[in-house]
Amino acid sequence: MTGPQGSALNPVFLGLRIGLHSLVLGLVVLVIATAGAAGFPGAMVLTIVAVVFLGSYAFGAMLGRSLAGTGRTGGAVGAIRSGAWAAPAWLGVLTAEWLVLAALSAEAMYLVFPLFFLYLHVLAGWRGPVAVLVTTLLAILAFGNQRGFSVGGVVGPLLGAALAVAIGLAYRSLAREAQEREILIGELLTARSRLAAAERAAGVQEERGRLAREIHDTVSQSLSSIVMLLHAAERSDPAGGAAAVRMRQARDAATAALAETRQFIDELAPPMLRQGTLVEALERLAAETGRTSGIRIGVTVAGEFEPLPTRYETALLRIAQGALSNAVQHAGATRIDLTLSTLDTEVILDVVDDGVGFDTAAAGPAPGTAGTGRTSFGLRAMRERVAELGGTLTVESAPGTGTSVVAGFEVGE
Incomplete structure (x- = not known):
């Protein structure tokens, strides 16, 4: 029994696996130690079959560890699931060997308990509980044939089977939770790497x-x-x-x-600006944002727009990106209009959305993004960028009336 590789619960799964191996080894030793009661040649046959049973179990366990080590599956014993026939064949061999042992020795009946855990762990779905039920009935019959039928001989295997099913279900739940955690951790690590x-x-x-x-x-x-x-x-x-x-x-x-x-x-300008003019970059930005958010975004150019110094075009593009991001994430808008205007030596960028808006007075000197009253890092970054170039940034909004972000620059060489 093992869990997902790399799981934080691996010590638990390791303990369960060691416990299962120890249980099998101890019961086989018990069968061999009591084999003398069967007389000759029954004792020799019982010992040989017990050793073969232990070897078959060890082979399956080592095969599972080998497959788990190559990454083909996530477990040791459970790794033999990688073949559609391997798990049933292995368990079939173990079950046949156990039946021979149980027919020769009453003590061999106890080997059914580790088999319960193997059935529940290796066989998926309803096959595991059905295998447990069938082997429980066989164990009761074998014990009754050896020692005679009694309440203890019937209730013991039934209680053992019930306990094994309960533990098996708990193990499956634990393994599933561990796997989900590993997936979540993997997603978080991927997100952190991307960030x-x-x-x-x-x-x-x-x-x-x-x-x-x-x-x-x-x-x-x-x-x-x-x-x-x-x-x-x-x-x-x-x-x-x-x-x-x-x-x-x-x-x-x-x-x-x-x-x-x-x-x-x-x-040194942003890649979007190197691919064309500022107007073309704004149009590509609006198209991409609209495609990913589902919001209608329009771009309007007012006046004769001439190429600007790179630092101004970069600032205008970054401000447009920040304003669109705020509107998409916080405003709940269905329409955003982006307008670029020129007047003599002044260039103005206006981003208006029809979202929920917010109270700029309550937000203080550094108002929140559209739709919130909290301080916005994005808006603060826009203000700092505008201030570096001696421009102005104005945010106009009110609850239920949308938001307008206006950046203006006096352009000079």
């Missing part, structure tokens, strides 16, 4: 975004200033002397470096 991978990916992307912003705000801006200064210096020397030639060469080199820097910044 860790997602967190690593998010951390990498966040670091890429930070590097892009730092490079843009330092190297890119400095190169832009150098290009403008050199261009101004060129215009101040209309004669086009040697100094003007050197300045033009320096300006060309700075312009090439600026182009390479901007390309590097673009490559």
Whole structure:
């Protein structure tokens, strides 16, 4: 008897298995020790059959452990279930050997008790209890034939069978619970691995975004200033002397470096932005979110939208992702509208849902997600991202009226 591999209940199953093996060994020793009462040649036949019975049992147990070790099944004795015929054949051999022993010795009748546990453990469904019932009747007949029928000779096997069935059912329940726990633990470990991978990916992307912003705000801006200064210096020397030639060469080199820097910044952008424009990324995001959530999501672009610096497009995409996630998880919305608007140097992203809404006054300075009054990590992250770029984030909501999340930026190089 064993349970699922890796189970926290393995010590219990190990104890049951050792107990079963010890019971079989002790009863076989008892049969051999009392074999002398059968006289010659009955004692020799009884001893030989008892040893064969023990060998058959040990063979099945070792075969089960071998199959369990290869991962073909989850148990030792129970591992012989991997063959459709192996379990019944093995138990049939043990039962036949036990019948020979029981016909020769009354003490051999007690070997039926470990057989009860094997029937219940190895044979699935109704076959186990039926096998227990049949062997119980055979044990009563064998004992009566040897010692005469008595109340004890009838009640003893019946009580033993009832106890074996009760223990067998409890064992099955315990094994099933252990297996369910192992499945749950496996699912939790898988979920934890996926979460860790997602967190690593998010951390990498966040670091890429930070590097892009730092490079843009330092190297890119400095190169832009150098290009403008050199261009101004060129215009101040209309004669086009040697100094003007050197300045033009320096300006060309700075312009090439600026182009390479901007390309590097673009490559650090989120994958969705590298596959197309911000508008296309928002449309793909809305389509994917709508497909997985079943919520209708519309995307509208107001005004002439031109490509923005990478740090602004990244921020707008992340804010849209956060707002959609909040609305899907908490708002109970049936419709979400995402609008991207431009006005002179200002760009505005508006995400509106028709969900349950919440009381922004009760939520305090860091209101909860749509549909809740609790502080939202996602909303806090949006506020921090907007603040880094000097923008504003406004959340408007009331119970029963839905929620609007508006992010606005003044865009500049």
